[in-house]
Amino acid sequence: MEKERYLLIPDKKGALWSGLFHGSALFMSGILSYEYYGKGHPSFLFYVFFFSFWLALFSGYTSVINHSLLMARRSLKSVAITEKSLVLEWKNGDADEIVRKLNFQGGRTILGVWGDTIDKRRVQATIRRNSVTKDQFNTLLNELARIKDIEKNKS
Secondary structure: OEEEEEEOOOOHHHHHHHHHHHHHHHHHHHHHHHHHHOOOOOOHHHHHHHHHHHHHHHHHHHHHHHHHOOOOOOOEEEEEEEOOOEEEEEOOOOEEEEOEEEEEEEOOOEEEEEEEOOOOOEEEEEEEHHHOOHHHHHHHHHHHHHHHHHHHHHO
16 A cells, blocks of 8 residues: 655756766866877876766766656656555656665765565665655655664564
8 A cells, every 4th residue: 555655857957967067077088088099099098088988978877867857768757655665666667666675875965765676676766856845855754764664673
């Protein structure tokens, strides 16, 4: 039985800030790798900055498209709280219910949630703070702590 359900909305402000951060990292690592490549023979620094370019590109995609704008097929669509578990619903139609080893880490801008499903698969999700209202975010944190305490007392 579902206790509460939170539909996530895109965080456009967070996408802008993540895009600016990752865009500047892309620009600088691209310029520096091109500079070191243009010296005639690639040095170790070329490979460092070239790797940094691809790292910034893929982490930027994940941060902006998947977590902030919720546009990818494997983006989180909603979070449902039951009495003893957390149900993560994805945009591609899948749903994962975390029933064991529920953990979460909340920061200023994001909330990371991870745990095991019934079939012992490890599932993790990232929820942006601005994807839900402030009250919903605080309620979600309280419910996650409650579920974690239930699991802890059961052990």
